[in-house]
Amino acid sequence: ERQLRLLSQRHELQGQIAAHNQQIIQYQQQIEQRQQQLLTALAGYALTLPQEDEEESWLATRQQEAQSWQQRQNELTALQNRIQQLTPILETLPQSDDLPHSEETVALDNWRQVHEQCLALHSQQQTLQQQDVLAAQSLQKAQAQFDTALQASVFDDQQAFLAALMDEQTLTQLEQLKQNLENQRRQAQTLVTQTAETLAQHQQHRPDGLALTVTVEQIQQELAQTHQKLRENTTSQGEIRQQLKQDADNRQQQQTLMQQIAQMTQQVEDWGYLNSLIGSKEGDKFRK
Incomplete structure (x- = not known):
């Protein structure tokens, strides 16, 4: 009966070890699959996956880029509003022939200042518009590439993809789980070794007529x-x-x-x- 219990314990431990190993392999495959999907999605934006321990700085850089683009949009809107405000002023300025010389000089200076401001604002507007067009084209291209990669991935939509992005806490938990499973596997392997040694000793003193192949x-x-x-x-x-x-x-x-x-x-x-x-x-x- 003791020999039977040892055999049963050995089979049970071997099953537990196999299950733990399979679970570790599944976790590793899931992590590798998600990393590959992230690499594919980031490649569409001309980005690369951050190095280990650089996730926070990488995200901070992306946030700064988004803030810069939003700031340019705000500046463009402000310039357009400024031009709209200055245009009526130009229309209300009197003609130089209708004014005395001193008033003509003042009006001309005012007009010149306003005109120069308009030209500067217009130049800034064109520059920002060009930047906005380029940014919109890049965004559209990146969005199309992202949509293509998303359709080819295992995620149903963008929300599912964002939900799958693992934060540092989740990665830490997975690493801890992996370490715990590895410790359990080692403990189980040690117990299997001890059981095998005990079983070998019992087999040396097996009853007469009991074959090893039983x-x-x-x-x-x-x-x-x-x-x-x-x-x-x-x-x-x-x-x-x-x-x-x-x-x-x-x-x-x-x-x-x-x-x-x-x-x-x-x-x-x-x-x-x-x-x-x-x-x-x-x-x-x-x-x-």
Whole structure:
């Protein structure tokens, strides 16, 4: 029975080790698959996956780029508003021929200043518009590449992709889980080794007639048969003990009966002897 338990423990531990190894492989495959998907998606934006321990700085750089693009958009909007504000001023300025010389000079200077501001603002507007067009084209191209990569990936939509991005805490938890599984695997492997050594020692002292090639099912079947024989033997022993008890009781009763017979026989002999002495109830023979 002890050998059977060792064999069962060995099979169970081997199953646990196989399950742990399979789970570790699955986690590693999932991590590699998600890293590959991230690399493909980032390549569409002309970006690369950040190095280890550089995730925060990488994200900070991307945020700064987004903020810069938004700032250019705000500046472009402000310039357009400024041009709209200056255009009515140009229209309301008087013609130079209708003014005295001094007023003409002042008006001309004002007009020149406003005109120069308009030209500068217009130049800035064109520059920002060109940057905006380029940024929009890059964004459109990147979005198209991202959509193509997303359709080819295992994610249903962009929300699922964003949800799959693992933060540092999740990565730490996965690493910790991997380490725990590895420790469990080592402990299980050590226990399997110890069990194998114990089993080898027991096999050296195996019962006569028990082959090394015997299977667990055969041993279980033999044990079941042995247990059945033990139960039958126990039942037979109980019946025999009951018979022995009954025989002992019968012998005790017989011995008691024999004692009673002996006592009665002795009494009969005593009465016979007295009768032979007395002869009759009048005692005639005894008087003679």
